[in-house]
Amino acid sequence: MKLPKCNVCKHQFWRGKINTSLWFSNRAIQCSVCGTKLEIASRSRHFVIRPLYIVVGVLLIFLLGILSSLFLPFLVNYNLHYTTGCLVEEVIELNRRKISAH
Numbered sequence: 001m002k003l004p005k006c007n008v009c010k011h012q013f014w015r016g017k018i019n020t021s022l023w024f025s026n027r028a029i030q031c032s033v034c035g036t037k038l039e040i041a042s043r044s045r046h047f048v049i050r051p052l053y054i055v056v057g058v059l060l061i062f063l064l065g066i067l068s069s070l071f072l073p074f075l076v077n078y079n080l081h082y083t084t085g086c087l088v089e090e091v092i093e094l095n096r097r098k099i100s101a102h
């Protein structure tokens, strides 16, 4: 696989220049030799750029999920859960009886 070249003078583009064009959608590349501006072909836009953005979006959501699960447990507080017939209430009542018996 070769890096894309200028359609006019066949100058091979630098990888960083191509990456800049990929990450900033619809950004044209200007050839540093002949000055021609070239846009990403619509076929490449559909089969390369769109899947790239979908994969990156899914990875970002996954990464945010992992990061939030690392920090959210430190921000959460819990209260006693009182319901009728709850085991916790029975344990508390038993402890009160033990304390009052002494």
Ligand SMILES: [Zn+2]
Residues within 6 Å of the ligand: 006, 007, 008, 009, 010, 011, 031, 032, 033, 034, 035, 036
């Ligand atoms: Zn050129």
